[in-house]
Amino acid sequence: MLARYPIGRSWVFGSVARGDDGPDSNLDRLVELAPDSSFADSVGLEDDVATLIGVCCRRDHHQRPGIE
Template structure:
């Protein structure tokens, strides 16, 4: 599945994900965002929740995203970003509308 297809799927499903899991914002970064992913690459995603995330919300979102995209998803939140990686991640971010 190419980057455009993944972004279109995320855009189509975003309203339901926001409602079901309390997602405030969702973005793709890493190799998928840069367009240099390969067959079998995971999808790196950054999520912000409207309230403090629960384990169930975080894992439910991750599993739903993996089912939706048919690829492993590496899901993180802004506070889990390592300081030395923050600038690179922010440069790659593609926000899901």
Template sequence: MIKTARERTGLTQSALANRSGIRQSVISEYESGRREPSVAALDRLLGAAGLTLTLAEAPETLRQVRLLAADLRTILAEYGATNIEVFGSVARGDDHENSDIDLLVDFAPDVGMFDLLRMQSAAEALLGRPVDIVPRASLKSGVADDVRRDAVPL
């Protein structure tokens, strides 16, 4: 969420650090998922990017995914995935019982097709539903904006 907000406003991590009063190294840790910001820090960072933090109840499937987010991040990190976001029908709250869960992720450079398949299988076992894992770098420009608009960070 922080990285997306920063990139949408054209800010570097350093510029966001200057505006928010939060060190650039800490912002880097937040964006990579190595550290989790407090609500107050998140509000400061988003405010510095010209956005407002609004808390709302998540749709049911998204709420269930969020309950398992720490386990999901751990499992996917074993295969080289970071910066996990839910997008599509689950993120919008218009999913149904047969909907899959779409995950947008960043990959380490050495992640291959077999790692992606293992990642998908592990995520499906944890979440109990079909999962599509989409590498952020593979998004075509025509759909990238729509995906990013729906994306909800885990």
């Protein structure tokens, strides 16, 4: 799925990455989009992830450099 978007790098962190997630855990992701990416790429990626993991699952989507 990630190959459809201009992503430089992508990470999963937090309890899911450590393997100690539970029923109330969320999916923490950090995505570094390529310089030529658009807002539509960001929204499309988020929509596809929501579809993949289910809208009922909480997820936190972070993008660099916005968090730096």
